[in-house]
Amino acid sequence: MENEEMPPGLSDALDAFAGYLSGERAVSAHTRRAYLGDVRSLLAHAASEGASVLGDLELGMLRRWLGVQSQSGAARATLARRSATVRSFTAWALREERIAVDPALRLKAPKRERSLPGVLQSSQLTRLLGQLEHSAADGEPLAVRNRAIVELLYATGVRVGELAGLDIDDLDPDRRTLRVLGKGNKERTVPYGVPAAVAVDDWLRRGRPLLARENSGPALFLGARGRRVDQRQVRELVNRLLEALGDTSASGPHALRHSAATHLLDGGADLRAVQEILGHSSLATTQIYTHVSVDRLRKSYQQAHPRA
Template identity: 40%
Template sequence: MSPSDALAQFKSYIQLEKNYSEHTVREYESDLLYFFGFLQSEGINNLHDVEYIHARLYVTKLYDESLSRTSISRKISAIRSFFKFCNREFGLKEEAFRSLYHPKKEERLPHFFYEEELQQIFQATEGEDHMSLRNRAILELLYATGIRVSELTSLEEFDIDKQLGILRVMGKGRKERYVPFGQFAQDALEHFMDEARPKLMKQSKHNFVFTNMRGQPLTPRGVRYILSDLVKKASLHTKIYPHMLRHTFATHLLNNGADLRTVQELLGHSHLSSTQVYTHVTKEHLRKTYMNAHPRA
């Protein structure tokens, strides 16, 4: 069986039956093509010839390339899913990767903004021009809801209930959830949609809420650029990545008394363990506050 034929059928399966997002499908394809390249370099052209020793050699190669443990774990998961599919559909042996252990994840705490830092970034969006109104709406909504950037750029007009202050969000694995947002986000969103968006949309026709300055749908890369530019304007000596606002949303909620289950539901996490990392962040926040504030610390 040729790897390319099996990959084409696997892609159809995860797109149509598993409802994986385009981004996830691209990642799976990229991971598998990289693995196929390794097999070719080992002189293996048939998937039936893959053994446990090849799996071990491949993982060793990934470590030699200094990839993070998270990246290696993701690649193993993609290959396992592929072999499981091929086992069910074509009787391919799947033991080679099933026997591998996932590398232990690095214990890294999520980075987040303190409220003072966030206020400086909000100040960088001040202005009544189209760009400022759009950027403020993006920042307010990301912080108010904790949604992922891919979820933000996928938002359409009918996903927003302005009366109830609720977003309908399509998350990972095409899972739908509803997320509330507050008055600050509502005001910024309405201001953008009433004043700036109609003028930006003169040359375009689509239902996506956020656009670039030419009226085309905004991309996740575009949002990353916008946020980096705001951090520069705010003169903060830090790097920003979009997930920092998601981390900030969760951390601030927990610091102010929200329970873990509620935060899990708002973030759209399938497992509570994914949300529990934020309890470590809040404990670290308490420790730093204590060390800075107590006279005998």
Template identity: 50%
Template sequence: MTERTGERLAVAVDAFLAHARHGRGLSEQTVRAYANDLEQLVAFATARGVDRLSDLGLELLRDWLWDADHRGLARSTIARRSSSVRAFTRWASESGWIASDPGVRLRAPKGASHLPRVVSSDQVRTMLDGLAARAATDDPGALRDLAVVELLYAAGIRVSELVGIDVRDLDRGRLTVRVLGKGGKERVVPFGVPARDALEAWLDRGRPALLASAQAGDGHAPGDGRAASAGEAGAGRAAGDGHAAGGGARNAAPAADALFLGDRGGRLGVRGAYRIVARLLQDLPGEGPSGPHTFRHTAATHLLDGGADLRAVQELLGHASLGTTQIYTHVSSARLREVYRTAHPRA
């Protein structure tokens, strides 16, 4: 391929983003992160008189990261910027836009290592018991919330995978659900009897009530009274609402096909799921995020604590790399050390 060394840097960035979105099929969240970082790079380079891709050198890239550090940006942000620009320059080199890759020697500080938040098994049990008590009244919103949390914890799925599930993806007989993960990869994930019972109650009594209410046009679930959350879209859910991690095409399916519905009868969106979980976790002790991913972290940690094989947990979570799954062994080790310190007389 002929080198395009005279191209403007901004043009090359646009071409890279198009390749990331359509050529590699990356999730919208990943593409947006690339776009934000590279727009910052273009602005930084332009302010220093660098407008052409061919003039983009290692020193300028290092200055860009140094500037971010000088302005107090988090190490994780700087590490992400480094990753974004290295992906861009590698693509530009391999695609023939430039003769050599200026980012190949770029290094940035590793992001700060934070163990994910994990909820104890007793806390999970208390939380689910409280949800079950609410659901016993047959309130549609409570039936849905119980089914959402049971499935998040039982299957360890991402929130984007959860909101992309259609009714036909659920196999209640085999206790499995088909989800669409990162990069459009499908996998079948098992869940347990308590999750099945919660899902059956939702499908039999909660979901029809919400759907009928929406079709009647009164805008909220009978007896629910809550305003729909900001993330709960209608039948044609806004693009990106459920693509935070999975980027699944099934998220564009009609709301009538969706397993989980929002308070107005449309497909439950990512932000709606976040609200459901955040209400439950806000009063629990512990630091860290209070979103649906907490249940994914918790499920993985509890599986490993219970003796599950690391590769089996990797398959369940849909991790491409075993290294990603291994963070949960660190969580378990951290908990073991804490137990040791508090329980052993000579700790």
């Protein structure tokens, strides 16, 4: 059900919430679309049950909406996200005095499944990065760029959107640090090592000048036509490279982020330092990587100990 098919009392609230997300919350375009999609779905369901204003929302209605989502095959993680969105929406409505009572206070989300992320072994990354270095040796600009992208993703653990948004001035080559604008427009500084520094310097000297155009602006990484590289291009690149390895189920740029975090913890890095590097707002999010490390330790123990 689109906005215009909803009762005015519901569609007006959805429009006001959209303005709140763009203004006060300043969330990313992707997050905004996800929030509004969830709330639109909820309000459409509420309208189908006879609701015409936000005050008609009640706990049973919210639970029935989630039940419909579950029956349609939504995963537990998706249901948990939608529950959180609804709680944000009704809390906003209460603050704005659009409702007198928050119907989502007792709305419980299903526990999220904490699956272990795909992690590359150090030997696999050595092989992958060695292949990229060899490909970049002849100076073909996209090959030089690809090497720098993968080196930087693994060295810093940044998200693919953060990498695509980098400008040249975000680099501090002397200190080997990167200024990153993360979720919620939060800025953080992330270190990177010598191999990534060499690859990025090579890109800036030999690759970028050959692709740069008048419309390139300050973007660190460029596509074949000289515009800022987009997330889709980076995802396709990394997926293709990981698939070519042939001995891993890991896929996408997030696998490099997972691998960076796991290898840092395996090497003795402090959990809070890794949290800061990754830009996690909660330490609990970072702690999943300790589970990955423990799982790998357990497998090593079972393979090596005679009485395992």
